[in-house]
Amino acid sequence: MPELRFNVLTQEWVIMATERAKRPMEFAQSIPIYNLPRYEPKCPFCPGNEWATSEELFRIDGEDGWQTRVVKNKYPALDEHAQPTVSGDFLQTSINGFGLHEVIIDTPRHDCTITMLSLEDVEKVVLTYRSRYRAVAEDPRVKHIIIFKNNGISAGSSIIHPHSQLIATPIVSNQIDGRTRVTRTYYEENHRCIMCDMLERELSQGQRIVYENEHFACFLPYAALSSFHTWIFPKRHAPVFGDVRDNEIPALAEILAYVLRAQEKLLGRPDYNFVFRSAPVGCDHHLYHWYISIVPRLSKTAGFEIGSNIYINPSLPELNAMELRNVVDVLRGHV
Ligand SMILES: [Zn+2]
Ligand SMILES: [Zn+2]
16 A cells, blocks of 8 residues: 655655565666776866866865866856845845856766765865855855755766766755744754754664764655655754864765765666755754755656655665665675
């Protein structure tokens, strides 16, 4: 019998269509033949072609040149020079298009995805994210910062060279606004962070846990919106990703790397997105708990989802979690 589950944080209903449950093999995508060169002369993100990118904002040096590099997006979705002033009226409101749009080049290697990087190099990627988050949060025009990766064509990526992005906006999206309303109401009633409580529940039940280390836990949400929709939560309450501490960075790199590697091994290099979700800049400390959402692009959103905002998940999160957990164990050499 199908079951409807409610995702309390996102306030979305999900139909767990268990009789349609699919095994990972059925999701497995045909692995594209990766025959990429280590260096591609025409690629703007390859070392030696730095002239082809916009202004550099940050870099971490590597053994031979740079290891990570951050540049302004050459084709930004928003304009960094605009002053965010509101105009119009209730029926037609607009703000001129201020925003920051940065590209984070994960590695100098053209042929090396984040799943192929050493844990030390993933740490450098995460440190680069944090450095940019903190720098951008200083801009008084910025209200919200999203760091994300689009991996693969169906996840929206247009450049092969491994990279991530940061977009800062002068507004808080309806989605984050809705979530902070949920967290505020819960806090007022319970004097606790709803996400700390969700994490505590997941850790005590264990069945949706994929992996945990000293500072982070990875699990599939109780009402996961889609197959292998995965969350990584910091164990220490903190509202924004920029709060992550130096001593937590290795644990963050480790959990992110193993979860992405496990997903790739189990599902055959699916296209995917991950998003670092944070509170609005300057939000009350207790109101939000930053986390990472990982969404492999295994199925397309269809008319029912668009029409209802109710999702159909063809596989149980408990089952998906067990499968990912087993692969993480194998990858970490624990089996
Ligand atoms: Zn390249
Ligand atoms: Zn919390």
